[in-house]
Amino acid sequence: MGEKLIIHHWDTDGICSASILLKNLNGETKTVIPKIGNYFLTDEEIDRYLEYGEIYIVDIALPEDNIKQLAEHARVTIFDHHMQEPIENINHINPIAYGAAQEDFPSATWVLKEYFNEDEGLLVILGIVGDNEHKIKDNRRFYDIVQRFCRNYSIDFDDLVKATYLIDSNYKLGKKEDVERLPLIIRDMNLEDILTNREWNKNLEILEKEIGKIVNDKNLGEKRGNVIVVDVDIPYNIISTVTRRIAWNTNRDVVVVNRGFFEDRDQIYVRSSRINLTNLIDEVKRLGCNAGGKKSVVGIITSKKKTDEVIDRIVEFLEGKRW
Numbered sequence: 004m005g006e007k008l009i010i011h012h013w014d015t016d017g018i019c020s021a022s023i024l025l026k027n028l029n030g031e032t033k034t035v036i037p038k039i040g041n042y043f044l045t046d047e048e049i050d051r052y053l054e055y056g057e058i059y060i061v062d063i064a065l066p067e068d069n070i071k072q073l074a075e076h077a078r079v080t081i082f083d084h085h086m087q088e089p090i091e092n093i094n095h096i097n098p099i100a101y102g103a104a105q106e107d108f109p110s111a112t113w114v115l116k117e118y119f120n121e122d123e124g125l126l127v128i129l130g131i132v133g134d135n136e137h138k139i140k141d142n143r144r145f146y147d148i149v150q151r152f153c154r155n156y157s158i159d160f161d162d163l164v165k166a167t168y169l170i171d172s173n174y175k176l177g178k179k180e181d182v183e184r185l186p187l188i189i190r191d192m193n194l195e196d197i198l199t200n201r202e203w204n205k206n207l208e209i210l211e212k213e214i215g216k217i218v219n220d221k222n223l224g225e226k227r228g229n230v231i232v233v234d235v236d237i238p239y240n241i242i243s244t245v246t247r248r249i250a251w252n253t254n255r256d257v258v259v260v261n262r263g264f265f266e267d268r269d270q271i272y273v274r275s276s277r278i279n280l281t282n283l284i285d286e287v288k289r290l291g292c293n294a295g296g297k298k299s300v301v302g303i304i305t306s307k308k309k310t311d312e313v314i315d316r317i318v319e320f321l322e323g324k325r326w
């Protein structure tokens with residue numbers, strides 16, 4: 004007992020947030036992620052984590068019953084900016100759960116920056132750029148912050164975006180252990196180190212090829228009313244990137260299904276710039292899915308036998324039908 008554990012999201016924001024937290028904690032701290040693609044912990048994982056006295060959950064909205072199980076044995080603290088109900092009896096540092104606007108917390112790194120009074124350093128900025136990419140330009144306050152950082156360090160905005168792609172290449176190729184080592188490693192890296200990392204650049208080449216194949220395949224998307232539904236079967240975890248690219252290319256609401264990442268379940272990802280998806284999360288949870296997200300994006304994991312039903316419901320939701 005007494006040892007510390009950080010459970011963090013596998014993307015750039017999650018890694019950089021864990022890294023900032025690591026810097027602010029004393030003593031030995033282990034960093035782990037759930038099985039990539041799982042927005043929950045398995046019973047096996049929970050069993051393994053029962054030995055820790057202090058657990059931090061960073062940039063990932065795990066199900067409430069997971070958190071309560073952990074809290075029976077450990078002091079649990081959450082740092083997050085995803086939508087979640089406030090959770091009692093744990094240290095829940097998530098301004099969004101308490102009513103703050105999503106625009107004011109574009110990354111979990113920003114939540115940690117505020118909490119620990121950190122500078123607007125590379126890790127904080129990478130979290131913001133990782134979660135928002137070029138869309139951060141629509142957020143006046145934070146685009147100013149990012150631009151100021153770029154000016155101060157003579158950095159190109161596009162290089163920041165590239166750096167987040169390189170970091171994210173690890174989880175997209177399913178390299179769980181590499182991701183878990185990153186919070187410790189990235190602390191000592193500057194932007195140049197990230198941009199010139201050989202292995203990550205190789206990762207990115209592989210991924211770009213796969214993503215390009217899907218995004219540029221005009222025959223893949225099926226139009227259902229105003230919604231584009233794309234159905235793929237691939238072993239990579241690139242569903243959020245693919246959804247984002249298609250949405251930005253087409254300016255439409257997009258639903259992407261990947262039937263190839265998990266053996267036993269399917270991934271669904273939804274992105275809308277017109278409709279608040281908050282209620283969709285609860286609706287698909289009621290259908291028995293695992294789901295989480297923000298106002299504009301929702302990630303869903305469903306059993307294979309329910310996939311088609313869930314897609315139908317999502318399309319209905321996006322078309323304005325409520326149940």
Ligand SMILES: [Mn+2]
Nearest residue numbers: 016062111134
């Ligand atoms: Mn985030």
